[in-house]
Amino acid sequence: MFPRSIESGGGQVHQSAEFSVDPVVTSSQSEALVGIDDVQKSLNRSRASVYRYTNTDPRNLNPPFNPRKLNPEYRSDQKDPLLFHPNEVARFAKDVLRIKEVTVEVLNSPSTATQQMLGAILEELKQIRSHLEATDVAPSDLGAARRDRQERPAA
Structure with missing residues:
Protein backbone atom coordinates (compact mmCIF):
# COMPACT_ATOMS: atom_id res chain seq x y z
CA MET A 1 0.00 0.00 0.00
CA PHE A 2 2.83 2.40 0.84
CA PRO A 3 5.87 0.95 -0.90
CA ARG A 4 9.15 2.79 -0.94
CA SER A 5 11.89 1.11 -2.82
CA ILE A 6 15.49 1.74 -3.69
CA GLU A 7 16.22 0.53 -7.17
CA SER A 8 19.56 0.30 -8.90
CA GLY A 9 20.07 0.21 -12.60
CA GLY A 10 23.05 0.99 -14.78
CA GLY A 11 25.26 1.76 -11.80
CA GLN A 12 22.98 4.54 -10.55
CA VAL A 13 21.03 4.24 -7.34
CA HIS A 14 17.82 6.20 -7.03
CA GLN A 15 14.91 6.17 -4.65
CA SER A 16 11.26 5.99 -5.53
CA ALA A 17 8.22 6.47 -3.36
CA GLU A 18 4.59 5.69 -4.02
CA PHE A 19 1.78 7.12 -1.90
CA SER A 20 -1.63 5.46 -1.66
CA VAL A 21 -4.03 7.19 0.66
CA ASP A 22 -7.63 6.90 1.77
CA PRO A 23 -9.51 10.18 1.80
CA VAL A 24 -10.50 11.85 5.04
CA VAL A 25 -13.65 13.86 4.44
CA THR A 26 -13.94 17.11 6.37
CA SER A 27 -16.90 19.42 6.53
CA SER A 28 -15.43 22.01 4.17
CA GLN A 29 -13.60 19.81 1.73
CA SER A 30 -13.64 16.36 0.30
CA GLU A 31 -9.98 16.15 -0.67
CA ALA A 32 -7.89 13.16 0.30
CA LEU A 33 -5.76 13.99 3.33
CA VAL A 34 -3.32 11.74 5.13
CA GLY A 35 -2.47 11.50 8.80
CA ILE A 36 0.92 11.37 10.45
CA ASP A 37 0.95 7.54 10.48
CA ASP A 38 0.47 7.33 6.71
CA VAL A 39 3.20 9.91 6.13
CA GLN A 40 5.51 7.91 8.38
CA LYS A 41 4.85 4.71 6.44
CA SER A 42 5.14 6.32 3.02
CA LEU A 43 8.40 8.13 3.78
CA ASN A 44 9.80 5.16 5.71
CA ARG A 45 10.85 7.43 8.54
CA SER A 46 10.29 7.29 12.28
CA ARG A 47 7.34 9.09 13.81
CA ALA A 48 9.70 11.45 15.65
CA SER A 49 11.53 12.42 12.45
CA VAL A 50 8.22 13.11 10.67
CA TYR A 51 7.27 15.45 13.51
CA ARG A 52 10.70 17.15 13.15
CA TYR A 53 10.06 17.61 9.41
CA THR A 54 6.62 19.13 10.02
CA ASN A 55 6.11 22.89 9.87
CA THR A 56 4.58 23.52 13.30
CA ASP A 57 4.99 26.24 15.88
CA PRO A 58 3.60 26.13 19.45
CA ARG A 59 2.90 29.89 19.29
CA ASN A 60 1.21 29.84 15.86
CA LEU A 61 -1.50 27.30 14.99
CA ASN A 62 -1.06 27.72 11.21
CA PRO A 63 2.44 28.98 10.43
CA PRO A 64 3.21 30.33 6.93
CA PHE A 65 4.34 27.94 4.19
CA ASN A 66 7.94 26.78 4.58
CA PRO A 67 9.45 25.10 1.48
CA ARG A 68 12.02 23.22 3.60
CA LYS A 69 9.35 21.65 5.85
CA LEU A 70 6.36 19.34 5.52
CA ASN A 71 3.40 21.74 5.68
CA PRO A 72 0.17 20.43 7.25
CA GLU A 73 -3.32 21.51 6.19
CA TYR A 74 -5.14 24.34 7.95
CA ARG A 75 -6.24 23.52 11.52
CA SER A 76 -8.90 25.37 13.47
CA ASP A 77 -7.86 24.04 16.89
CA GLN A 78 -4.57 22.98 18.49
CA LYS A 79 -6.16 19.60 19.32
CA ASP A 80 -6.98 18.86 15.66
CA PRO A 81 -4.76 16.12 14.22
CA LEU A 82 -2.08 17.02 11.72
CA LEU A 83 -3.32 16.20 8.22
CA PHE A 84 -1.35 16.51 5.00
CA HIS A 85 -2.33 16.75 1.36
CA PRO A 86 -0.73 13.91 -0.64
CA ASN A 87 0.77 16.42 -3.09
CA GLU A 88 2.49 18.18 -0.17
CA VAL A 89 3.94 14.87 1.02
CA ALA A 90 5.12 14.14 -2.53
CA ARG A 91 6.64 17.65 -2.84
CA PHE A 92 8.46 17.22 0.44
CA ALA A 93 9.74 13.76 -0.54
CA LYS A 94 10.98 15.03 -3.89
CA ASP A 95 12.35 18.48 -2.99
CA VAL A 96 13.63 18.00 0.55
CA LEU A 97 14.35 14.29 0.94
CA ARG A 98 15.60 14.06 -2.67
CA ILE A 99 13.52 11.01 -3.56
CA LYS A 100 13.75 11.00 -7.36
CA GLU A 101 10.54 9.26 -8.46
CA VAL A 102 7.40 10.10 -6.54
CA THR A 103 3.93 8.81 -7.46
CA VAL A 104 0.77 9.91 -5.70
CA GLU A 105 -2.24 7.60 -5.90
CA VAL A 106 -5.51 8.42 -4.14
CA LEU A 107 -7.84 5.52 -3.42
CA ASN A 108 -11.54 5.84 -2.63
CA SER A 109 -12.54 4.70 0.83
CA PRO A 110 -15.55 2.47 1.42
CA SER A 111 -18.85 4.28 1.82
CA THR A 112 -19.65 5.29 5.39
CA PRO A 153 -59.16 39.69 6.98
CA ALA A 154 -59.06 37.18 9.79
CA ALA A 155 -62.39 35.67 10.81
Whole structure:
Protein backbone atom coordinates (compact mmCIF):
# COMPACT_ATOMS: atom_id res chain seq x y z
CA MET A 1 0.00 0.00 0.00
CA PHE A 2 2.83 2.40 0.84
CA PRO A 3 5.87 0.95 -0.90
CA ARG A 4 9.15 2.79 -0.94
CA SER A 5 11.89 1.11 -2.82
CA ILE A 6 15.49 1.74 -3.69
CA GLU A 7 16.22 0.53 -7.17
CA SER A 8 19.56 0.30 -8.90
CA GLY A 9 20.07 0.21 -12.60
CA GLY A 10 23.05 0.99 -14.78
CA GLY A 11 25.26 1.76 -11.80
CA GLN A 12 22.98 4.54 -10.55
CA VAL A 13 21.03 4.24 -7.34
CA HIS A 14 17.82 6.20 -7.03
CA GLN A 15 14.91 6.17 -4.65
CA SER A 16 11.26 5.99 -5.53
CA ALA A 17 8.22 6.47 -3.36
CA GLU A 18 4.59 5.69 -4.02
CA PHE A 19 1.78 7.12 -1.90
CA SER A 20 -1.63 5.46 -1.66
CA VAL A 21 -4.03 7.19 0.66
CA ASP A 22 -7.63 6.90 1.77
CA PRO A 23 -9.51 10.18 1.80
CA VAL A 24 -10.50 11.85 5.04
CA VAL A 25 -13.65 13.86 4.44
CA THR A 26 -13.94 17.11 6.37
CA SER A 27 -16.90 19.42 6.53
CA SER A 28 -15.43 22.01 4.17
CA GLN A 29 -13.60 19.81 1.73
CA SER A 30 -13.64 16.36 0.30
CA GLU A 31 -9.98 16.15 -0.67
CA ALA A 32 -7.89 13.16 0.30
CA LEU A 33 -5.76 13.99 3.33
CA VAL A 34 -3.32 11.74 5.13
CA GLY A 35 -2.47 11.50 8.80
CA ILE A 36 0.92 11.37 10.45
CA ASP A 37 0.95 7.54 10.48
CA ASP A 38 0.47 7.33 6.71
CA VAL A 39 3.20 9.91 6.13
CA GLN A 40 5.51 7.91 8.38
CA LYS A 41 4.85 4.71 6.44
CA SER A 42 5.14 6.32 3.02
CA LEU A 43 8.40 8.13 3.78
CA ASN A 44 9.80 5.16 5.71
CA ARG A 45 10.85 7.43 8.54
CA SER A 46 10.29 7.29 12.28
CA ARG A 47 7.34 9.09 13.81
CA ALA A 48 9.70 11.45 15.65
CA SER A 49 11.53 12.42 12.45
CA VAL A 50 8.22 13.11 10.67
CA TYR A 51 7.27 15.45 13.51
CA ARG A 52 10.70 17.15 13.15
CA TYR A 53 10.06 17.61 9.41
CA THR A 54 6.62 19.13 10.02
CA ASN A 55 6.11 22.89 9.87
CA THR A 56 4.58 23.52 13.30
CA ASP A 57 4.99 26.24 15.88
CA PRO A 58 3.60 26.13 19.45
CA ARG A 59 2.90 29.89 19.29
CA ASN A 60 1.21 29.84 15.86
CA LEU A 61 -1.50 27.30 14.99
CA ASN A 62 -1.06 27.72 11.21
CA PRO A 63 2.44 28.98 10.43
CA PRO A 64 3.21 30.33 6.93
CA PHE A 65 4.34 27.94 4.19
CA ASN A 66 7.94 26.78 4.58
CA PRO A 67 9.45 25.10 1.48
CA ARG A 68 12.02 23.22 3.60
CA LYS A 69 9.35 21.65 5.85
CA LEU A 70 6.36 19.34 5.52
CA ASN A 71 3.40 21.74 5.68
CA PRO A 72 0.17 20.43 7.25
CA GLU A 73 -3.32 21.51 6.19
CA TYR A 74 -5.14 24.34 7.95
CA ARG A 75 -6.24 23.52 11.52
CA SER A 76 -8.90 25.37 13.47
CA ASP A 77 -7.86 24.04 16.89
CA GLN A 78 -4.57 22.98 18.49
CA LYS A 79 -6.16 19.60 19.32
CA ASP A 80 -6.98 18.86 15.66
CA PRO A 81 -4.76 16.12 14.22
CA LEU A 82 -2.08 17.02 11.72
CA LEU A 83 -3.32 16.20 8.22
CA PHE A 84 -1.35 16.51 5.00
CA HIS A 85 -2.33 16.75 1.36
CA PRO A 86 -0.73 13.91 -0.64
CA ASN A 87 0.77 16.42 -3.09
CA GLU A 88 2.49 18.18 -0.17
CA VAL A 89 3.94 14.87 1.02
CA ALA A 90 5.12 14.14 -2.53
CA ARG A 91 6.64 17.65 -2.84
CA PHE A 92 8.46 17.22 0.44
CA ALA A 93 9.74 13.76 -0.54
CA LYS A 94 10.98 15.03 -3.89
CA ASP A 95 12.35 18.48 -2.99
CA VAL A 96 13.63 18.00 0.55
CA LEU A 97 14.35 14.29 0.94
CA ARG A 98 15.60 14.06 -2.67
CA ILE A 99 13.52 11.01 -3.56
CA LYS A 100 13.75 11.00 -7.36
CA GLU A 101 10.54 9.26 -8.46
CA VAL A 102 7.40 10.10 -6.54
CA THR A 103 3.93 8.81 -7.46
CA VAL A 104 0.77 9.91 -5.70
CA GLU A 105 -2.24 7.60 -5.90
CA VAL A 106 -5.51 8.42 -4.14
CA LEU A 107 -7.84 5.52 -3.42
CA ASN A 108 -11.54 5.84 -2.63
CA SER A 109 -12.54 4.70 0.83
CA PRO A 110 -15.55 2.47 1.42
CA SER A 111 -18.85 4.28 1.82
CA THR A 112 -19.65 5.29 5.39
CA ALA A 113 -23.06 5.65 7.01
CA THR A 114 -22.75 9.44 6.75
CA GLN A 115 -21.95 9.27 3.04
CA GLN A 116 -24.92 6.94 2.49
CA MET A 117 -27.22 9.32 4.38
CA LEU A 118 -25.98 12.30 2.36
CA GLY A 119 -26.60 10.33 -0.84
CA ALA A 120 -30.17 9.56 0.25
CA ILE A 121 -30.76 13.24 1.08
CA LEU A 122 -29.41 14.25 -2.33
CA GLU A 123 -31.73 11.79 -4.08
CA GLU A 124 -34.72 13.08 -2.13
CA LEU A 125 -33.83 16.69 -2.99
CA LYS A 126 -33.60 15.73 -6.67
CA GLN A 127 -37.06 14.14 -6.47
CA ILE A 128 -38.49 17.24 -4.80
CA ARG A 129 -36.97 19.45 -7.48
CA SER A 130 -38.32 17.34 -10.33
CA HIS A 131 -41.75 17.29 -8.66
CA LEU A 132 -41.74 21.09 -8.31
CA GLU A 133 -40.64 21.51 -11.91
CA ALA A 134 -43.46 19.22 -13.05
CA THR A 135 -46.21 21.16 -11.26
CA ASP A 136 -48.17 23.83 -13.15
CA VAL A 137 -47.79 26.50 -10.45
CA ALA A 138 -45.01 28.94 -11.27
CA PRO A 139 -42.98 30.47 -8.43
CA SER A 140 -44.44 33.94 -9.16
CA ASP A 141 -47.94 32.46 -8.78
CA LEU A 142 -46.95 31.09 -5.35
CA GLY A 143 -45.93 34.59 -4.22
CA ALA A 144 -49.25 36.04 -5.42
CA ALA A 145 -51.18 33.30 -3.60
CA ARG A 146 -49.30 34.07 -0.39
CA ARG A 147 -50.09 37.80 -0.68
CA ASP A 148 -53.78 37.03 -1.25
CA ARG A 149 -53.89 34.98 1.95
CA GLN A 150 -52.20 37.75 3.97
CA GLU A 151 -54.54 40.46 2.67
CA ARG A 152 -57.71 38.60 3.66
CA PRO A 153 -59.16 39.69 6.98
CA ALA A 154 -59.06 37.18 9.79
CA ALA A 155 -62.39 35.67 10.81
